[in-house]
Amino acid sequence: MTELQQSVVASETGEPQTQAESGPPPHERILRVIIPLVMLGGLIALWAWYVKAYNVPHYILPGPDLVAQAMVRDWGVLGPALLVTLTITFEALAIALVGGVLIAILFASSRWVEIALSPYMVILQVTPIIAIAPLILIYTSTTQQALLICAWIVAFFPVLSNTTQGLKSTDHNLLNLYELYGASRWQTLFLLKLPAALPYFLTGLRIAGGLALIAAVVAEFAAGSAGAGSGLAFRLLESQYRLNIPRLFAALILLCATGVAIFGATSLLSHLLLRRWHESAIRREN
Amino acid sequence: MPVSSAISIAPQAVPGRPIVRLEHVSKTFSNGTVALKDMSLSIGEGEFVSLLGPSGCGKSTALRIIAGLGEATTGRVDWPTMAHDAAGKVEREIGFVFQEPTLMPWATVFKNVWLPLRLAGISKQAARARVMEALDMVGLASFADAYPRELSGGMKMRVSIARALVTRPRVLLMDEPFAALDEITRQKLNDDLLRLWAQFGWTVVFVTHSVFESVYLSTRIVVMAPRPGRVIDEIAVVAPSPRDLAFRTSPEYSELTRRTSQSLHSALGANDHL
Numbered sequence: 102m103t104e105l106q107q108s109v110v111a112s113e114t115g116e117p118q119t120q121a122e123s124g125p126p127p128h129e130r131i132l133r134v135i136i137p138l139v140m141l142g143g144l145i146a147l148w149a150w151y152v153k154a155y156n157v158p159h160y161i162l163p164g165p166d167l168v169a170q171a172m173v174r175d176w177g178v179l180g181p182a183l184l185v186t187l188t189i190t191f192e193a194l195a196i197a198l199v200g201g202v203l204i205a206i207l208f209a210s211s212r213w214v215e216i217a218l219s220p221y222m223v224i225l226q227v228t229p230i231i232a233i234a235p236l237i238l239i240y241t242s243t244t245q246q247a248l249l250i251c252a253w254i255v256a257f258f259p260v261l262s263n264t265t266q267g268l269k270s271t272d273h274n275l276l277n278l279y280e281l282y283g284a285s286r287w288q289t290l291f292l293l294k295l296p297a298a299l300p301y302f303l304t305g306l307r308i309a310g311g312l313a314l315i316a317a318v319v320a321e322f323a324a325g326s327a328g329a330g331s332g333l334a335f336r337l338l339e340s341q342y343r344l345n346i347p348r349l350f351a352a353l354i355l356l357c358a359t360g361v362a363i364f365g366a367t368s369l370l371s372h373l374l375l376r377r378w379h380e381s382a383i384r385r386e387n
Numbered sequence: 388m389p390v391s392s393a394i395s396i397a398p399q400a401v402p403g404r405p406i407v408r409l410e411h412v413s414k415t416f417s418n419g420t421v422a423l424k425d426m427s428l429s430i431g432e433g434e435f436v437s438l439l440g441p442s443g444c445g446k447s448t449a450l451r452i453i454a455g456l457g458e459a460t461t462g463r464v465d466w467p468t469m470a471h472d473a474a475g476k477v478e479r480e481i482g483f484v485f486q487e488p489t490l491m492p493w494a495t496v497f498k499n500v501w502l503p504l505r506l507a508g509i510s511k512q513a514a515r516a517r518v519m520e521a522l523d524m525v526g527l528a529s530f531a532d533a534y535p536r537e538l539s540g541g542m543k544m545r546v547s548i549a550r551a552l553v554t555r556p557r558v559l560l561m562d563e564p565f566a567a568l569d570e571i572t573r574q575k576l577n578d579d580l581l582r583l584w585a586q587f588g589w590t591v592v593f594v595t596h597s598v599f600e601s602v603y604l605s606t607r608i609v610v611m612a613p614r615p616g617r618v619i620d621e622i623a624v625v626a627p628s629p630r631d632l633a634f635r636t637s638p639e640y641s642e643l644t645r646r647t648s649q650s651l652h653s654a655l656g657a658n659d660h661l
């Protein structure tokens with residue numbers, strides 16, 4: 102080895118810092134937890150103060166203490182309802198993910214299939230779910246099924262369109278490279294197109310997660326039927342009829358918390374899958 | 388024009404039997420750009436051919452067509468010595484280095500270099516030795532577990548070169564592989580490339596902007612002119628091997644670079660827009 106070569110090699114034998122944490126520094130991480138918590142505490146305190154200072158009647162706006170009481174007292178009703186809503190949301194989301202990705206693969210591999218089917222996908226997406234819900238309720242045998250279908254229709258489209266876009270945006274040079282080395286269709290799909298589409302898919306997943314919950318609630322409003330399998334939306338309506346406003350607030354808070362949790366979970370999943378390589382998950386260091 | 392004995396203009400001076408032949412190849416893109424017009428070129432086994440020309444003269448397009456990426460609009464590309472598969476397609480044993488690094492950002496350096504072998508069905512374990520050997524050649528063995536985004540531009544390019552070498556191809560097609568590198572690394576890789584070329588008997592087609600690089604490396608320089616992309620000159624470089632510092636400071640070398648620069652200037656002069 103010449104001296105020149107040695108110097109080039111020597112300058113690079115230091116192990117790369119691949120184990121370095123890609124997240125924010127520690128103090129920033131603590132602040133990220135503390136600031137939202139302080140903010141939340143402040144808002145609740147303001148709420149409590151407002152209700153007390155202006156003597157707002159509890160059937161208009163109950164204080165946080167009353168809502169907390171309702172949450173504990175009515176947990177026997179609210180808990181199962183939450184479970185029903187969660188089940189519908191996640192089942193719909195799961196079917197939407199599988200269906201969305203499979204159809205996206207179909208679209209990306211055949212332009213004719215896409216041309217034939219995509220108008221109907223758009224029609225499904227743009228028609229308000231509340232407008233089709235009554236029809237779906239007529240066609241299905243149980244309310245549960247109807248809710249599932251509604252949530253699925255809404256969650257399906259963002260997964261489909263994002264994944265299709267991702268599959269089509271594969272770097273042309275990389276496609277050339279695969280072609281050059283005689284890659285099969287499956288190899289190109291699994292080793293190249295799907296990984297390249299992952300960030301797009303995850304964006305679709307985050308949108309779909311929130312929409313599935315909204316659709317599950319909206320469809321239940323449309324259904325409006327009571328019974329053992331009622332979800333949170335029905336409990337909301339019921340509380341409104343009975344002017345049980347603290348319970349209404351408790352149900353509302355559960356819905357919000359579910360939405361936030363779904364968003365948090367999908368964001369975390371996205372971060373975990375992309376943190377090593379995708380620009381969106383990497384802190385800029387220059 | 389005084390021409391030294393080391394130089395001869397001999398378009399047909401092909402040493403080995405031809406390994407690839409371009410016959411009257413033209414390429415017109417769908418937007419109407421004529422990237423190549425009537426290009427004919429025969430590349431012999433064991434040759435080191437440089438395609439030299441100003442930006443936009445169709446060098447990358449020509450290289451892609453040689454590799455079988457994108458059909459020529461008219462004309463044909465022949466691989467007389469390579470086997471054909473059942474479907475009648477040529478089974479080219481090619482290594483290709485793109486002008487951009489073209490790495491998969493989600494895969495480590497190791498996995499990127501493993502890719503050509505992986506596509507051929509070779510397991511990670513079986514490929515390990517060859518992948519590490521290829522990485523060693525470009526001085527990046529200690530970066531096997533890094534992700535492409537953790538590398539500098541020149542390091543990414545070297546990974547891409549390692550990936551082209553890992554299959555031990557008979558023909559190496561390189562599109563300005565060293566353009567992003569610093570002078571020292573570039574010189575080292577030039578020397579490495581020449582050494583490997585002599586050792587393995589590769590055929591190399593090398594695209595470059597640099598007159599000096601083309602003279603230092605090649606056995607033949609093909610000068611191209613833009614709009615429409617075409618071959619305007621061929622310069623055979625008959626020079627001692629091994630090529631080293633002595634060659635780079637020799638009168639033959641400076642005469643060859645002068646001759647090549649002149650040719651390149653006429654390529655630019657031939658165009659009214661510049």
Ligand SMILES: Nc1ncnc2c1ncn2[C@@H]1O[C@H](COP(=O)(O)OP(=O)(O)OP(=O)(O)O)[C@@H](O)[C@H]1O
Binds near residue numbers: 417418420422445616
């Ligand atoms: N996909 C494309 N569609 C349309 N025109 C193209 C396309 N690719 C290249 N061209 C045109 O073809 C011509 C030759 O391009 P090419 O990339 O082969 O040039 P080059 O010689 O490699 O240039 P450089 O040295 O800058 O890389 C250019 O004028 C370019 O505008």
Ligand SMILES: [Mg+2]
Binds near residue numbers: 446447486562
């Ligand atoms: Mg180019």
